Amino acid sequence: MPGFTLSARFAARFRSRIIASIAFLSALVFVMPLGGCSLPGGSQASSASSSSLKTVTFMLDWAPDTNHVGVYVAKHQGLYEAAGISVDVLATSQAGADQAVDAGSADFALSTLNNVAVADSKGAQNKMVLDVQQKPSAVWCALASNTSITRPRDLDGKIFASFGSSEDDAVIRRMIQTDGGTGTFDKVMVGTSTFETMTSGQADFGGFYDTWEGVESRLDGPALTCFWEHDYGVPGNGQQIGIITNQSLIDSDPDTVRAFVQATKQGYEWAYAHPDDAAQILVDEAADANIDINLAKASMKEIVDDQYWGDPDAMANGSFTLGSLDYEAGQEWLDFQNEAGAYEDADGNALTTAPQARDLANDTFLK
Incomplete structure (x- = not known):
């Protein structure tokens, strides 16, 4: 099945690969509220904040975009203050x-269910508490000027702009094989930009998010040929992008977790209903x-038109709550990745049992 053509200038920020790519931000060794340094988009705690508000921190996974918009809306609309909390937005740390x-x-922080699986397999106790994106937006693209690539099987023997993720390897291999190829390809590590790695001739293809880089591409050019992983045999949705916290905070202060989750959910709901104003x-x-x-x-507009955050009618009639986890789709992805040997424990040993989606998430704070 041939791919479709996009156009774009990318600031390649494929989030699930953040840990490997963030090394170039060596100035961000210390975690601090953003306001005049490092990655843009954070905020200092307001000097006008009431002393009665409890301050919590939210860490960006990279520079701000529409995946973070609900947090910014909740701050702007006073939803956090109404819930009794003040939120400081932090630059991402060097480690991620x-x-x-x-x-x-x-x-x-903002992360993905897959990232939670990777971290928790090595001993972390993170939990996703709100799933913003209900369906995959990952696309795998080559420059359209590279006419040797028109479908996934053409990626056989080509060079992938990699962030070092074994989960990526499993996805690409499955796509190629589903399209009739062998699933063999070479890799080169990305420096700071997938797009630059491709245009410089170091790599033939890379991965992006269609709801941001893909949109940017259609606005600016140049053209790309892209493929959706779910069209080529990749099951489930491990790239459920959402809000994570740690089990220790859930155990010690569930009221604060609930306050943050509820206010954040309201921020995303408002953004979904008022997309231009939210932008x-x-x-x-x-x-x-x-x-x-x-x-x-x-x-x-793309998020709303393609219902990336869920069906608005289902939200209106109460049959769906924005932020709910799709455990079934998550588990399909986790099983697929574990069969490919993608997850390792703290000693570097491949897991014998796949991570369980219901152990990685807790969406009870939405209600």
Whole structure:
């Protein structure tokens, strides 16, 4: 099945590969509230915050985009204050948001169910408590000018711009094999940008998120040829993008976890119902990120039009709650990846039993 053509200039930030790619941000050794340094989009604690509010921290997984918009909306609309909390947005740490949450350096962060599985397999106790994205948005792309690649089996023998993730390898191998290829390819490590790695000729293809980089591509060019993993035999959804915390915080302060989750959910619900206004809030609240308002609005439009956060009608009639985990789709992905040997324990041994989605998430705070 041939791919479709996108156009774009990428700031390649494929989140589930953040741990490997973030090394170049060596200045961010210390976790601190953003306001004048490092990655843009964070915020200092407001000097006007009431002393009665409990301060919690939320760590970005990279620079702000529409996956974070519910947090910015909740801050802007006063939803956190109404819930009795004040939220500081932090730059991601050098080790990554997942490690920061496990270490207690951040109370909450944006991550994926797959990242939780990787970390918890090595001994972390992170939990996803709100799933923003209900279906996969990952795409695998080559430059359209590379006419030797028109379908996944053409990736056989080509060079992948890798962030060092064995989970990526399993996905690409399955896509190639489903399309009739052998599933063999070479890899080169990405420096700071997948797109630059490809345009410089070091790699033939890479991975992106269609709801941000894909939208950016369609606005700016150049053209890419892309493939969706679920069209080529990759089961489930491990890239459920959402909010994580640590089990220790759940155990010690469940009321604060509930307050943050409930207010954040309301932020995403408002953004889903008011996409253009939410895009403007994102641009304004994360002013130092210099987000293009056209990109933010187009991204929100795609999220709403394609129902990435869920069916609005189902939300309206109460049959679906925004932020709910799709445990079945998550488990299908985890089983697939474990069969491919993607998950390892702290000693580097492959797991014999797949991580369990219901052990990696807790969405009871949504209600």
